[in-house]
Amino acid sequence: MPVEQTPHVADREAHVVGGGIAGLAAAAFLIRDGNVPGENVHVYEKLDIVGGAMDGAGDPEEGYVIRGGRMFNFPAYECTWDLFRTIPALEDDSISVKEEMNRFNAKHPSYAEARLIEDGTHLDASQFQLETRHRISLVRLLLTPEERLGDTRIEEWFGDDFFETNFWYVWATIFAFQPWHSVAEVRRYMYRFLHEFPRLHTMEGIDRTKYNQYDSMILPLRRWLEDRGVDFQYDCRVTDMDIVTSRAGRTVERLHCETDGGTERIGVEPTDMVFFTNGSMTDGSDLGAWDEAPETNETGASWELWRSIAADNPGFGDPEVFAGNVQETKWESFTVTLHNTDLFDHIVEFTDEEPGNGLVTYVDSSWLMSTVVAAQPHFANQPDDVKIFWGYALFPDREGDYVEKKMSECTGREILEELCYHLQCADRLPEILEGVDCVPCMMPFITAHFQPRTSGDRPAVVPDSSRNLAFLGQYADLPRDVVFTVEYSVRTAMTAVYELLDLDREIPPVSKHYRKPGVLADAVSASFE
Missing domain, CATH: 3.50.50.60 (FAD/NAD(P)-binding domain)
Structure with missing residues (x-):
């Protein structure tokens, strides 16, 4: 033959x-x-x-759109x-x-000053608020082989109070985990990014473009x-x-x-x-507009x-x-283009975060809203007198705290009205939203990869x-x-x-930072903060 x-x-x-x-x-x-x-x-x-x-x-006239932002870790x-x-x-x-x-991040290093805000107060996000039982659950998760976890959900592994800790708010809003997602994926993340544990709250390890x-x-x-x-x-x-x-x-x-x-x-x-x-x-994402809600x-x-x-x-x-199960895999983002920079300037002052610093989460938001003010300009064609910022929320089907509607039913204007409530500037709505555009985006499968499997x-x-x-x-x-x-x-x-192609080339291995004694010691220390 x-x-x-x-x-x-x-x-x-x-x-x-x-x-x-x-x-x-x-x-x-x-x-x-x-x-x-x-x-x-x-x-x-x-x-x-x-x-x-x-x-x-997008462009400054029609407005800019970013469905989501990817973060990098060198x-x-x-x-x-x-x-x-x-x-x-x-x-x-x-x-x-x-x-x-490399050059950009050397010039604009990430360092979140106000990672979590509640009722206008900057929380000390370095205090993870983990109890002994939470730490035991985390260690037990690390020691359990993935194949034994099966399709276990995060909420089945941890007690309800775990999801009210600063650690969870920081973790969930950086990586977009939900309580019903796969605990096996959390385990993988812990091993992959254990070296970032002590500075999760500052996001110092995050590189950006x-x-x-x-x-x-x-x-x-x-x-x-x-x-x-x-x-x-x-x-x-x-x-x-x-x-x-x-x-x-x-x-x-x-x-x-x-x-x-x-x-x-x-x-x-x-x-x-x-x-x-x-x-x-x-896939299946849909854009709304200033006066129109997106479809799901x-x-x-x-x-x-x-x-x-x-x-x-x-x-x-x-x-x-x-x-x-789209209800478990969707969330909504929004991109804001500002010709009138009053709201942009207010966010910088309110959060004490210079553009490019990091992610801010409003933990008392029923939608669990977060915003990112990137270093400007964020688009190659963005004029100096136009600013943009981006935000998202993990619970778009909950009713707002100011706008009495689900986020998924809100227009771009209504989403900004809700945000302004948490920024404590809702009394200035007409003037602060003049010359501003907001494009919401519903993404039905944005966290589908985290589903229990x-x-x-x-x-x-x-x-x-x-x-x-x-x-x-x-x-x-x-x-x-x-x-x-x-x-x-x-x-x-x-x-x-x-x-x-049957190439005789080595694929770079997944780094095992967790095997370094210093990394493990620092992570354990952070869990006791």
């Missing part, structure tokens, strides 16, 4: 379904590390823009920095994106890929895949797409590669495609675990039976790393490319 020959990379096509950071990183690794010609790489994106959750759009983002050390910055291509970030992540990271990465001939197909929704099963395994033979021109079938050779971002945290959608294109292929292919995961609910990056299909992003399974991070998406991309 003749031996099957591995084709040269120049003869292999790569089909990347989804233009978020995972798909873009896969394209970059294919070219940079796999020597696949750029013109052989095809990226299919349902929107007219790439970047996924790493977004940022020692814990090994694959991300491996990539962006080799991508030239957009404004100065003599330095890398990573070097631009010069502008929003779209301008600072996605645009330079897209330019790098375009310069190498990558084929971007926008407004192209992949609706299904023809997957054939044989003794050799399962092979994608065809992609089905919907475009403005109609339906299209794209043939895939057995030696070609398909990379699919199964599920998206910003129940599904999205990436989830529908995952459902389609998982139904007939055991081992491809269970999307319903993550996308089957068991082994097999997330497919392996390259399932055992797969010959040419790899999964990317937050809903592919990686041991030890943490979801809701750019690092997780980039690591899945590197893993997928190296495995499908």
Whole structure:
């Protein structure tokens, strides 16, 4: 029997379904590390823009929009920095994106002065308020193997009073955990970021980009890929895949797409590669306006495609675990553009936080609102006399403390009225909101990756039976790393490319900071504050 020959990379096509950071990183690794010609790489994106959750759009006239902001941690983002050390910055291509970030963070270090505020009072967030029983539960969690946790929820592991501690308010609003989320994911986060325990309340370990992540990271990465001939197909929704099963395994033979021109079938050779971002945290998101509330959608294109292929292919995961309960996976953000900077200036004065310092959470807010005032400008096209800030709330279906409506039913104006109540400036509403715009955004799946899960609910990056299909992003399974991070998406991309190309290259290991005696000692000490 003749031996099957591995084709040269120049003869292999790569089909990347989804233009978020995972798909873009896969394209970059294919070219940079796999020597696949750029013109052989095809990226299919349902929107007219790439970047996924790493977004940022708008202008000073129509207003700016950031659905969410990604935070970075230098020692814990090994694959991300491996990539962006080799991508030239957009404004100065003599330095890398990573070097631009290094310089920016040296100039604008994070240090939260008022991490938690209640009734106008700055709480001492360094006092975690953990009791002995809370610390015992945390230690027990660290010592319990993940496979024994199963689909246990956080609220099933800790007592009710744990969720009223400063520690929980700080933890939950940095990482967006809810009591009903997976305690196994909390365990992973504790191991991954144990070195940050003593300074969670100051956020000193957080690195940020010069502008929003779209301008600072996605645009330079897209330019790098375009310069190498990558084929971007926008407004192209992949609706299904023809997957054939044989003794050799399962092979994608065809992609089905919907475009403005109609339906299209794209043939895939057995030696070609398909990379699919199964599920998206910003899928189905909807924007409201100053006088309009956003809608709450129940599904999205990436989830529908995952459902389609998982139904007939055991081992491809269970999307319903993550996308089957929007009430538990949604929250709402809002972006504020200010031509009149009175509100912006008031926030800076009220919180004692200079722009760029950190996240402020209003713990007495029934919505549990938080705001971030980034270093200005936060957009490359933002004029000096225009300011922006961003905020979000974890409980959008609760009635407000000032506005007697659920946040999910509120317009942009009403959300700002509620915020002004907590900023103790509601008596100045007409004047302080003149020349201000607020765009709310409902994201039905923004924390879907934290849903309680068991082994097999997330497919392996390259399932055992797969010959040419790899999964990317937050809903592919990686041991030890943490979801809701750019690092997780980039690591899945590197893993997928190296495995499908059979590259003899080492993937940067997940750092084990928790094994350092000093880190452990400092974390224990912080838990007694």
